[in-house]
Amino acid sequence: LAITMMDSTASAPATPVEDNVAAGEQDPWATLAAAAGEEPPSEAAPAPAAESSTNPSTEPIAVSHAEGETFSMPETNAPPPKNEFLTAVTNLGSVITAKAQEVDQQHHVTEKLASVKLATAAKTGEINEKYQVSEKWSNLTRTMSVKVEKVKEDPKTKEATENVKKSLAGASSWVSQKFQAIKTPPSNNGGSN
Numbered sequence: 543l544a545i546t547m548m549d550s551t552a553s554a555p556a557t558p559v560e561d562n563v564a565a566g567e568q569d570p571w572a573t574l575a576a577a578a579g580e581e582p583p584s585e586a587a588p589a590p591a592a593e594s595s596t597n598p599s600t601e602p603i604a605v606s607h608a609e610g611e612t613f614s615m616p617e618t619n620a621p622p623p624k625n626e627f628l629t630a631v632t633n634l635g636s637v638i639t640a641k642a643q644e645v646d647q648q649h650h651v652t653e654k655l656a657s658v659k660l661a662t663a664a665k666t667g668e669i670n671e672k673y674q675v676s677e678k679w680s681n682l683t684r685t686m687s688v689k690v691e692k693v694k695e696d697p698k699t700k701e702a703t704e705n706v707k708k709s710l711a712g713a714s715s716w717v718s719q720k721f722q723a724i725k726t727p728p729s730n731n732g733g734s735n
Contacts, residue, residue: 575581646652670676693699
């Protein structure tokens with residue numbers, strides 16, 4: 543299927559494109575060119591007619607642009623086969639990896655990150671030595687563990703814990719009953735609400 547534009551002053555028979563232009567519809571290429579602030583394209587070179595095939599739903603349509611660009615698209619909106627999609631994704635990954643390696647080679651990103659990592663580790667070690675952060679942290683966690691165990695073993699704590707558990711169990715039962723009442727539609731016993 544070839545789409546061509548003809549000069550409206552030509553004596554050739556009218557084409558569907560001319561009929562659309564005459565009916566007030568503009569050529570889509572002219573509309574795009576006007577939106578881009580360019581001159582509308584001149585008469586497009588006709589594309590070769592597509593040969594008929596046994597399966598016309600997958601036969602591509604060739605459309606020629608005024609500058610000679612040829613666009614092809616399938617007549618259906620079917621997604622590409624999975625293997626083509628996977629190949630495209632794999633190729634994209636390869637392109638991204640190659641670009642990342644190129645940027646790394648140009649700007650030495652890996653080397654700079656490694657030096658920052660080493661400098662950070664060195665500074666962290668200095669701070670730890672100066673303020674004994676690791677030792678103080680270990681002592682704190684050890685002390686807190688001992689205190690938590692003492693609190694757990696205290697009879698008052700055990701009693702309070704049991705009271706909280708009972709209260710929560712009662713509240714949980716109440717909430718479950720309310721949700722069940724919401725989920726179950728009211729029965730119609732002939733009475734009014």
